[in-house]
Amino acid sequence: MTTVLPGHGPEAPGEAETEAFQAVFDAAVAADERIEPRDWMPDAYRATLVRQIAQHAHSEIIGMQPEANWISRAPSLRRKAILLAKVQDEAGHGLYLYSAAETLGTGRDELLDKLHTGRQKYSSIFNYPTLTWADVGAIGWLVDGAAITNQVPLCRCSYGPYARAMIRICKEESFHQRQGYELLLALSRGTEAQKAMAQDAVDRWWWPSLMMFGPPDDESAHSAQSMAWKIKRHSNDELRQRFVDICVPQAESLGLTLPDPELRWNEERGHHDFGPIDWSEFQQVLKGNGPCNEQRISQRRAAHENGAWVREAAAVYAGKHATEHTGARNGEAA
Numbered sequence: 001m002t003t004v005l006p007g008h009g010p011e012a013p014g015e016a017e018t019e020a021f022q023a024v025f026d027a028a029v030a031a032d033e034r035i036e037p038r039d040w041m042p043d044a045y046r047a048t049l050v051r052q053i054a055q056h057a058h059s060e061i062i063g064m065q066p067e068a069n070w071i072s073r074a075p076s077l078r079r080k081a082i083l084l085a086k087v088q089d090e091a092g093h094g095l096y097l098y099s100a101a102e103t104l105g106t107g108r109d110e111l112l113d114k115l116h117t118g119r120q121k122y123s124s125i126f127n128y129p130t131l132t133w134a135d136v137g138a139i140g141w142l143v144d145g146a147a148i149t150n151q152v153p154l155c156r157c158s159y160g161p162y163a164r165a166m167i168r169i170c171k172e173e174s175f176h177q178r179q180g181y182e183l184l185l186a187l188s189r190g191t192e193a194q195k196a197m198a199q200d201a202v203d204r205w206w207w208p209s210l211m212m213f214g215p216p217d218d219e220s221a222h223s224a225q226s227m228a229w230k231i232k233r234h235s236n237d238e239l240r241q242r243f244v245d246i247c248v249p250q251a252e253s254l255g256l257t258l259p260d261p262e263l264r265w266n267e268e269r270g271h272h273d274f275g276p277i278d279w280s281e282f283q284q285v286l287k288g289n290g291p292c293n294e295q296r297i298s299q300r301r302a303a304h305e306n307g308a309w310v311r312e313a314a315a316v317y318a319g320k321h322a323t324e325h326t327g328a329r330n331g332e333a334a
């Protein structure tokens, strides 16, 4: 959809004009059209997108930490190369998403500052430690698997730049999920000790992976509005159920079990029933009391501070080039 927006013209829109723009926006959403950066959009729609995209971007870059912990200790050159590429992909995902947030008028510096000062969240899942090599497999299989389940519908998000960023991210996440599955398969077909290590990792990552989908629908503050705006296409519980249904047969093929005695197929519902999730643990992690919250954020702040010289050098370089180009246009020697 492309409309000229109020706020982009010389005068602020009047009430009638805003109503007209709202009607155009509502019709575009109803017709499954994409809203683009220069289109008019309600302030609350913009704020919700910035909140979700920023949280998503922060998750990608914080998510590099637990896996990066194993790069230097990967058991073979092949595994090291794969893990390096994966962690690098996560950085790329962060960049696409910060760029998508920028199209909404929010600068990357501002978003990073909010992350560093605890005013914006990142996914709860990255506050858990990676204790063994098998955790790299469990993250790939379960965490990336949950991410894909959640993110494939976001490729149809009503906001164009976010939807388009998600297409590439999902392709890469699928590859990440397969490498995790393949890693766990190798361990589960290995020695007894390797199989036990794989099982232990799955036992620890299963429940936090289910929490990634967010609170239950009746406690989800934003779902109803985000679904009406077609930012979210499915509720948290729907996607969580979809993920459980996908994982059960995959766990069987891996020769591993999922740590839930209540997990069973429900013929009537056509889905797997599963046991209660410990939402108090989720709330604690969100409040900053997870096992690794402090470590993750202090490492992120340190990385940002240590990278200051790169940002400064890049700004000077860009400034120099801008001057050279202007000079060249004016017929001066560079």
Ligand code: BYC
Pocket (backbone or CB within 6 Å): 051, 052, 055, 056, 057, 059, 060, 061, 063, 064, 090, 121, 122, 123, 124, 125, 143, 144, 147, 150, 151, 211, 212, 213, 214, 215, 219, 220, 221, 222, 223, 226, 232, 236, 286
């Ligand atoms: N962790 O009303 P709700 C990855 C918050 S990256 C922390 O249901 P919404 C990967 C929520 O923000 C994975 N906070 O919210 C990277 C809200 O708080 P505020 C990240 C959570 O937005 C590297 C409150 O709880 N994926 O896969 O409608 C390596 C109420 O929730 C969480 C995305 O970000 C959580 N798990 O739905 C490997 C996907 N859940 O903001 C892998 C995009 C909820 O009011 N995001 N909260 O203070 C989404 O799809 C949605 O934002 C969510 C939550 C489904 C996560």
